[in-house]
Amino acid sequence: xxxxxxxxxxxxxxxxxxxxxxxxxxxxxxxxxxxxxxxxxxxxxxxxxxxxxxxxxxxxxxxxxxxxxxxxxxxxxxxxxxxxxxxxxxxxxxxxxxxxxxxxxxxxxxxx
Amino acid sequence: xxxxxxxxxxxxxxxxxxxxxxxxxxxxxxxxxxxxxxxxxxxxxxxxxxxxxxxxxxxxxxxxxxxxxxxxxxxxxxxxxxxxxxxxxxxxxxxxxxxxxxxxxxxxxxx
Numbered sequence: 001x002x003x004x005x006x007x008x009x010x011x012x013x014x015x016x017x018x019x020x021x022x023x024x025x026x027x028x029x030x031x032x033x034x035x036x037x038x039x040x041x042x043x044x045x046x047x048x049x050x051x052x053x054x055x056x057x058x059x060x061x062x063x064x065x066x067x068x069x070x071x072x073x074x075x076x077x078x079x080x081x082x083x084x085x086x087x088x089x090x091x092x093x094x095x096x097x098x099x100x101x102x103x104x105x106x107x108x109x110x111x112x
Numbered sequence: 113x114x115x116x117x118x119x120x121x122x123x124x125x126x127x128x129x130x131x132x133x134x135x136x137x138x139x140x141x142x143x144x145x146x147x148x149x150x151x152x153x154x155x156x157x158x159x160x161x162x163x164x165x166x167x168x169x170x171x172x173x174x175x176x177x178x179x180x181x182x183x184x185x186x187x188x189x190x191x192x193x194x195x196x197x198x199x200x201x202x203x204x205x206x207x208x209x210x211x212x213x214x215x216x217x218x219x220x221x222x223x
Binding site: 004033035040041042043044045048055056058088090092100101102103104105106108 | 207
């Protein structure tokens with residue numbers, strides 16, 4: 001059974017651009033969460049979606065948005081990129097919150 | 113005060129040693145507790161999950177939760193070089209709407 005898959009694995013963007021990151025959860029999992037991890041720190045919670053509805057939001061600006069599709073996959077969108085948005089973006093899925101979350105390998109975003 | 117505190121290390125031990133990793137938290141609303149292992153440039157891997165005070169064992173790993181002291185621990189027995197990684201504690205509110213991670217402890221097991 002496939003784990004959580006994220007795409008792309010790496011990308012480089014310029015300040016001010018927009019980026020879309022994608023996540024496919026484990027089959028049967030209905031909850032998807034997004035995290036930002038800066039080097040040397042633990043992941044910081046951005047969003048949680050369950051059954052296509054936003055269940056939780058972390059302390060991130062409105063430039064960050066997300067959505068979950070009927071097949072439970074998810075997108076994270078970041079507008080007006082800043083240098084400080086450079087990080088590893090992690091997606092995690094779980095059967096239903098708050099049970100244990102399983103992570104993908106992440107998308108490494110570099111903003112130049 | 114941060115919601116979850118964790119000694120960042122680095123922690124270096126000889127192969128075969130018992131490793132103790134710890135986290136403290138400030139909010140008694142946390143009800144679910146997890147430990148993750150993260151290798152460099154990889155996503156976190158779930159090691160242990162528990163929701164009650166006491167001990168939970170899985171192979172060489174034992175997770176301990178003390179809700180009265182707001183303290184959780186992960187013990188690794190017979191540590192191996194392959195255990196060298198960053199260990200993250202994580203906690204979830206009863207509402208389940210977000211997971212809070214500690215900053216992680218970097219562990220090196222020396223052959």
